[in-house]
Amino acid sequence: MAADVHKRKGWEVSNGSLMPADGQQTERSESPTPGLAQGMEPGAGQEGTMFVHTRSYEDLTSPEDGDIASKSPEEGPEERAEQTSMEQISKDFSELSTQLTGVALDLEEEMRPSQEDKTDLSPLVPQRDSVRSGKQEEDVTMDTWRMHQKHVFVLSEAGKPVYSRYGSEEALSSTMGVMMALVSFLEAEKNAIRSIHADGYKVVFVRRSPLVLVAVARTRQSEQEIAQELLYIYYQILSLLTWTQLNHIFLQKQNYDLRRLLAGSERITDNLLDLMARDPSFLMGAVRCLPMAAGLRDTVSSCLQQARAKSLVFSILLSRNQLVSLVRRKDQFLHPIDLHLLFNLISSSSSFREGEAWTPICLPKFNSSGFFHAHISYLEQDTDLCLLLVSTDREDFFPVSDCKRRFRERLGKRSVYHALQEALRTPFYSVSQVGIPDLRHFIYKSKSSGLFTSPEIEAPYVSEEEKQRLLELYQYMHSRAHNSSRPLKNIYFTGPHENLLAWVTSAFELYMCYSPLGTKAAAASTVNKLMKWIRREEDRLFILTPQTY
Amino acid sequence: MFKKNMAPRRMKQMGARSSTDGHFLQQAYIYKVVLLGGTTVGKSSIAFRYVKNDFKESMPTVGCSFFTQQVCLETATVKLEIWDTAGQEQYQSICHLYYRGAKAALLVYDITRKETFARAKLWLRELEKEFLHDEMVIILVGNKTDLADQREVTFEEAEEFAKIKSLMYMETSAKSNYQVTELFTAIAHELLKQEQQEDPGLQLRKNSCVDLQEPNGQTKKCCMS
Numbered sequence: 001m002a003a004d005v006h007k008r009k010g011w012e013v014s015n016g017s018l019m020p021a022d023g024q025q026t027e028r029s030e031s032p033t034p035g036l037a038q039g040m041e042p043g044a045g046q047e048g049t050m051f052v053h054t055r056s057y058e059d060l061t062s063p064e065d066g067d068i069a070s071k072s073p074e075e076g077p078e079e080r081a082e083q084t085s086m087e088q089i090s091k092d093f094s095e096l097s098t099q100l101t102g103v104a105l106d107l108e109e110e111m112r113p114s115q116e117d118k119t120d121l122s123p124l125v126p127q128r129d130s131v132r133s134g135k136q137e138e139d140v141t142m143d144t145w146r147m148h149q150k151h152v153f154v155l156s157e158a159g160k161p162v163y164s165r166y167g168s169e170e171a172l173s174s175t176m177g178v179m180m181a182l183v184s185f186l187e188a189e190k191n192a193i194r195s196i197h198a199d200g201y202k203v204v205f206v207r208r209s210p211l212v213l214v215a216v217a218r219t220r221q222s223e224q225e226i227a228q229e230l231l232y233i234y235y236q237i238l239s240l241l242t243w244t245q246l247n248h249i250f251l252q253k254q255n256y257d258l259r260r261l262l263a264g265s266e267r268i269t270d271n272l273l274d275l276m277a278r279d280p281s282f283l284m285g286a287v288r289c290l291p292m293a294a295g296l297r298d299t300v301s302s303c304l305q306q307a308r309a310k311s312l313v314f315s316i317l318l319s320r321n322q323l324v325s326l327v328r329r330k331d332q333f334l335h336p337i338d339l340h341l342l343f344n345l346i347s348s349s350s351s352f353r354e355g356e357a358w359t360p361i362c363l364p365k366f367n368s369s370g371f372f373h374a375h376i377s378y379l380e381q382d383t384d385l386c387l388l389l390v391s392t393d394r395e396d397f398f399p400v401s402d403c404k405r406r407f408r409e410r411l412g413k414r415s416v417y418h419a420l421q422e423a424l425r426t427p428f429y430s431v432s433q434v435g436i437p438d439l440r441h442f443i444y445k446s447k448s449s450g451l452f453t454s455p456e457i458e459a460p461y462v463s464e465e466e467k468q469r470l471l472e473l474y475q476y477m478h479s480r481a482h483n484s485s486r487p488l489k490n491i492y493f494t495g496p497h498e499n500l501l502a503w504v505t506s507a508f509e510l511y512m513c514y515s516p517l518g519t520k521a522a523a524a525s526t527v528n529k530l531m532k533w534i535r536r537e538e539d540r541l542f543i544l545t546p547q548t549y
Numbered sequence: 550m551f552k553k554n555m556a557p558r559r560m561k562q563m564g565a566r567s568s569t570d571g572h573f574l575q576q577a578y579i580y581k582v583v584l585l586g587g588t589t590v591g592k593s594s595i596a597f598r599y600v601k602n603d604f605k606e607s608m609p610t611v612g613c614s615f616f617t618q619q620v621c622l623e624t625a626t627v628k629l630e631i632w633d634t635a636g637q638e639q640y641q642s643i644c645h646l647y648y649r650g651a652k653a654a655l656l657v658y659d660i661t662r663k664e665t666f667a668r669a670k671l672w673l674r675e676l677e678k679e680f681l682h683d684e685m686v687i688i689l690v691g692n693k694t695d696l697a698d699q700r701e702v703t704f705e706e707a708e709e710f711a712k713i714k715s716l717m718y719m720e721t722s723a724k725s726n727y728q729v730t731e732l733f734t735a736i737a738h739e740l741l742k743q744e745q746q747e748d749p750g751l752q753l754r755k756n757s758c759v760d761l762q763e764p765n766g767q768t769k770k771c772c773m774s
Contacts, residue, residue, distance in 0.1 A: 240639055264588060264609035264637035349608045354597055355633070359612020360643055371643075374612075394646055397615065 041507035042535040043446030043453065043542040050326050050546040051287075051336050051450035140167035140175075150226075151216040152233060152273060155180055157209065158255040163233075163266065165273055169259060179214050183207065195223045206230040210250035211237070220472050222479035225283070229276050232337070235364045236272050239341050240265055243368035271348035272341075279321060280471060281343075283478055284509070285336055286445045286452040290322040292423035294539035299416045301325040301547045307407035308549045309400050311393035313372065315407075319384040319424055321347055323451075327547045335365030336450050342374070346386055352376045356404070358397050363390075375400045379408060379417075384424060428456035434533045436526045438518040440498065443474060444534055445509040446542065452509075453534065453541040460497075470498075474511050477502040481509070492520050499523060579628045580740050582733075583648045585676075586657035587668035588636035591692040594723035595657065596633040599733050604724050610635040613647050620737040627737040645679065653686040653736050658707075660691045660720065661699040666707065673714065686739045688717040690732065695722040 038044070138145055145167055153172065154163040159180035161169035169176075183205060186193045196203040204226040206213040213230040221229075238246065241261060249256050276282045304315045304327045313332055317324040321343045328334060345361070346352060360371040375389040375397070387407065391400050411417040431439055433455075441461070445452035461470045473495070481488050481504045491502040496516065501523050503510045512530065514523050538544065584592040593607050593614065600616045616631040632647045634640065648654060656672050658665040669689060676687060689711045691702060704720060711718035717739065721728045 261639045263639070264635070265639065267608065268611075345611065349611055351593060351608045351610055351614065354593075354601065355614040355616040357610075357612055357614050359635075360640070361612075376611075394643070401615070 238364040338363040
């Protein structure tokens, strides 16, 4: 392991090849151990990585982008609150809750589904669609409005509504006023409000000047996770406006009504919230790849690599929020959060299916002060394959559009288009392929590549509620593992319907869901088998050789 | 490879160019057409109806969408490059990107919403700042005639305005496919008419600029022979 440790240092210095060119295969450990170094775990890229390197979940969530943390001088006392990192927000949250409400909620307690919750859940889920389509009409005084699992509000520092997930912003302006009053009240004391716990609700505040984001949730997520979701919403807003423009606007006019600028984009934010509630990518802070033969993926990547233009920074081929291939400019790395925002943008609008779209977009984790221009188009009318070309030059529509044509041509010439369509037909694999009888589902994330893999969710998780419950269990395991005051490496959770095992190391994260009949010892003994299977399949499940232009 | 593909685009600003398919019989013209107007007036629906001959409730456009469509007229084939812009205010600051170099603009409003008519007028003012009067064909489009019972802007009112400003004017319905194809055909006709009316001397100057990317570009010109 000494050699591994040494290499890990090398990893941190550069993003070059992590391993010596010869003997790669023997170096890649067969049965991973907790001491396995980053870059050696199954799924780790062999030639560097595609994403910004994030060592841990906390790393992902902390605002490392300097300009967001940096402050204009006139804001004085708020400075400290603004610079509060996500880690601090979630730190000692139970203590904070004691201060605010006098009730320290035990996580275990919360996890136990109460009778009340059960009855609430079932009628809620089907209702949501109808509610969403008539978003503006929803009456905020009605009980149905109160029953939502998670409300999200965005307001300006002047207390003006910017966004509400349910109900119209106008109707909620007084509620938002109260929220701002709470924030200001504690700020006057040189303090910052992070969360309120009461009556099964968590009210979580995230302050990103000039905006305040508030979630009122009845989900079993930790504050840390809810705050992380709020940050995603914040980044989503930045991706439309840039941080620079957002700040400029509010410097000019403190009580500006931001809804004017965001009109028409609410559905993108709505979609993001819905996606976060059902897609583990956001929880994992990682990207899922579409499983396909390594040879096929390499051919597609090289086609993508050859169809380049001067101004291109990233070429991304995706299908239904799964990554097929990503080619980037040398030395430029995409942050998983930025990629998630791009995925969300594409999945939130059917309008990209027609014609070619050319839109300014800010990738806030990459650079929150400027716009890229994204060319978005589907390869064919009725395929899910979507090509996303990110360019630095807004004038470059035609050269970039031509890249798409050339990429399409090359796919045809090398006759891989058909094989690609074939791969799309099986976007998920079955957990039974692993050959562990008691295993129902798992999530495995390679930390160094920022990619994760997970089989199809199968029986007994067939209904939407059951799928939701499984994700909630993962959320719970994740929050326990990443609790900043008491992080855990190994967790075995015995529930009434299933048993779960979580294993978090510096190189990977593994969450496994077993049938409730198995034992802890049996479960632990299968971990190695699963890891070996992932290692064997890694070139199909992950992108091991990311390409650059 | 890369440069070759760039070549035809370099002439974009000139509006029309001769066909590059070698033979000279018919000229092909390419024009940039831009759809402008407030939110949810039906810009994308008009484009979608015209290009795909279909209608569906569409989501707000993000940035802009690009379509091409050929129109075969008796004298020539005209290729329209249609830029469908987003009506949302967040994209207004960059909208000039989309209408720069355009030869025709469709100012779309919703006949059932008076304020969208006012918005179209604002767009006209914007365009007048950027373009000379004869540089661009502007057509005022009142959309959603299928909702005539909720009409707020009368045909006469809009026609009067169009007359004063010497714009073309048409009412359409993307939903019930009323006059959408006619709209674009009319634009193509008008663009072609302007092209042909142009002073031959001007034409000469236009087509005689040196294009380094085009080998023997001059031999392909047919209009000068």
